[in-house]
Amino acid sequence: MDKQTVTIYDVAREAAVSMATVSRVVNGNPNVKPATRQKVLDVIDQLDYRPNAVARGLASKKTTTIGVIIPDLTNSYFSELARGIDDVALMYKYNIILASSDENHDKELQVVDNLTAKQVDGIIFMGNQVSKDLRDAFNRANAPIVFAGSVDPEHQSPSVNIDYVAAVTDAVAKLVGRGNRRIAFVTGSMDESINKDYRLKGYKQALSSKRIGYDEGLIFQTDYSYKAGYALAKALQDVKATAAFVGDDELAAGVLNGLTDAGVKVPEDFEIITSNDTRFTEISRPTMSSITQPLYDIGAVSMRLLTKLMNNEEIGDKTVVLPYGLKKRQSTK
Amino acid sequence: MDKQTVTIYDVAREAAVSMATVSRVVNGNPNVKPATRQKVLDVIDQLDYRPNAVARGLASKKTTTIGVIIPDLTNSYFSELARGIDDVALMYKYNIILASSDENHDKELQVVDNLTAKQVDGIIFMGNQVSKDLRDAFNRANAPIVFAGSVDPEHQSPSVNIDYVAAVTDAVAKLVGRGNRRIAFVTGSMDESINKDYRLKGYKQALSSKRIGYDEGLIFQTDYSYKAGYALAKALQDVKATAAFVGDDELAAGVLNGLTDAGVKVPEDFEIITSNDTRFTEISRPTMSSITQPLYDIGAVSMRLLTKLMNNEEIGDKTVVLPYGLKKRQSTK
DNA sequence: ATATTAAAAGTAAGCGGTTTCATGATTGCT
C-alpha cells in the first residue's frame, strides 16, 4: 500500500530497451530511433512514469532548483520582485526554494549553507549587507548568485537595480524645488548599503547642489514598518521638517498617517515622497508620490540573468540598471 | 577548479572509520563511541564537510523539503500565512519549495506534479477549488497535504481555518444591526468554495435571521484587486447599497477609495467591513473595520500539523478551526 | 576464565537516475 513508484527500470523492462534508452527519450536526446522513442513514450504513458528529480539531481549534479533569499515576504517591495523571479523561473523550469532571512546576518549565513547543501543551481539574493562571512558562504555554494533589487557594495556579484543615487537625487531635488529647506531622510538601518552608500548620497547631492546644509538631525533610521513610520510623526515635527524622503512605502504610509493624525496637513504643510511605488501609494489618502521602479522586471531580469549564468552563457555587463521614474501623486504639491 | 566537494567517503578515510560510522555521527545515531564520534567530528570540521542533501534524499527517501502552493505571493493574506508557514518550517528544519498557482487550475495541476517529482515530504495548499484532477494529483504525490486558510469542500484533507460562516454572519449582522437593509456582498469568484459555500452562507444567514430578503443584484464577483474594487463603486451606488461586506482587504480598499472619490462618505453614507485584517485596514483612510483572523497562526499551525502528518504522529481532529474576531475601525459606524 | 549479551563498527546493497564507452546495426560511397 506504500508508494508504488514506477522507476526508469520498470519502463525499460516493459519497453524491452535499456535504461539508457529510456533516459535518452526522457531527456530529449536525439539519438533514438523514432520507432523506439514512440514505444518508450507509450510505456511511459501507460505506466504513468514520472522521473524522480532527486535521483536525477544526484546523477546529473543539476537540481533545476534555485534558492531565493528574501528579507521579508510580507513586504510588497520584495514580494513584487519575487513574483517576477517566480514567473521567469517557471518559464525556464526551475523550482524555487524560498528562504527568509529577516535581514538577519546569522540567518542569512545559515540559509546559504542550507541552500548549498540542497545543491541549488543558483541563488537570487535580496538584502543589503554582505559581510565577509556571507561572501564566503556564497563562494562555497559553488553556484552563481545575482542580487535582485539589492546592491552589492563591492560590485563583485551580478545585480539588477535602478540607479538609486540618481533616483533619490531627483526625488529630493523636487522637494527642494518646491521650497523645502528642512527635508527629512527616513529609511531603514544605515548599516544597509543601499541606504548608507546610495540613497544618502543622492540626498546629500540634491541638497548640496542647492546649497542647503546637511543636518544630521534630519536623518531617521528605523525599521521598514507602518508602525515605525507612524511613531516618527512627532520627531519629524520636532525637528521642524517640512518634507520627507522615505525609503519604503509602508514606512511612508505610517509617516503620512501619523502626521495626518497629528493634525499636519499633507501635502500643504508637509510633503512626502516615497521609494517603491507599490500599491500602498495608491491606497493611502492622500496618495503618495513616489520614485517608480519596475519591480516585477527587476525580479524577472534577475532570474533571466541567473539562467544565463547557470548555463555558462556569455553575458554582457554583470550589473544591469533598469530605468526609474518619478510619479507625482497627492503627497507632494 | 571545479567544485572540490568533500564527500562522506573522504571523511571516512581521513578519520579511519567506515562511511557508515560517519553517517551515524552526522545523523546523531547514538551507537557510536564518544571517542570515535569526536574523532569524526574533528575531521568533518577540518575538512569542512557538508552532507549532500540530494544524495541523502535519494538514499533515505526523505528530502526535508515541503511544497507550498500559493495563489498570489503579493496578496497580503497569503503572504502572512506564508510567513507563519515559513517560521515553523524553519523550526523543524524543512525547506520550502514555493509554487505560485495564480489560482489557475492547470497551473495547480502542473505544480503538484512538479512537487511530486521533487519528492517533497509534504504539501501545504492554499486555494479554494479542488477539482477531481487536482485531488488525483494530490494522491499521486504520496505526501501529506494540509489546506491553510483554504477550505476543502469535501473535508477530505486536513485544514486550518477560521469559521468563515460564523464570521461572515457576525459581520453582516453588525451591518444589519445598524439599520442597513441593502448590503452588498463583494468577493472573488463564486467558483471558489470559500465564497460560494461559506461566506455566502453566512451572508444569507445574517439576512434571513433579520427577515431581510436576499437580492441577487447585491452579489458582486470580481477579482481580488484594488482596481477591481475601485471600479465597483458605481455599480454599488446603482443598486442603492448602503453597506458592503468584502472578502479581501485590497479589494475593500478599492471599494472604499472608489466610493470616497465618487463623493460617497464612508461610514456616514456607506459602511464597509472587510475580511482579513491585513495592514491595509490600518493604512486606508478611513481605516477599515474587519473580521480578524490569526493569519500568522493559521500558517504556523498548518505547518505544525503537516510535520505531525509527515511523522505519522497521531493527530486529533484533522480540521482545526482557529478563533476569529471583529475589529471595529472607521469604515463602520 | 569462559560463556552470554550488548555496544560499536564495518560491509555492501541499494536509492533512481545519467553518462561514458563499447558494440552492433545502418547508411553512404566508390
Add this chain to the structure above:
DNA sequence: AGCAATCATGAAACCGCTTACTTTTAATAT
C-alpha cells in the same frame, strides 16, 4: 559488394549517502 562513417543501443560505473545485516569488540555474568 566492401569499407568507412554514422546512428542507435546497451552495459556498467558512478553520483553521495542510508541502512539492513554481519562481524568485531567490550561489558556483564557465571
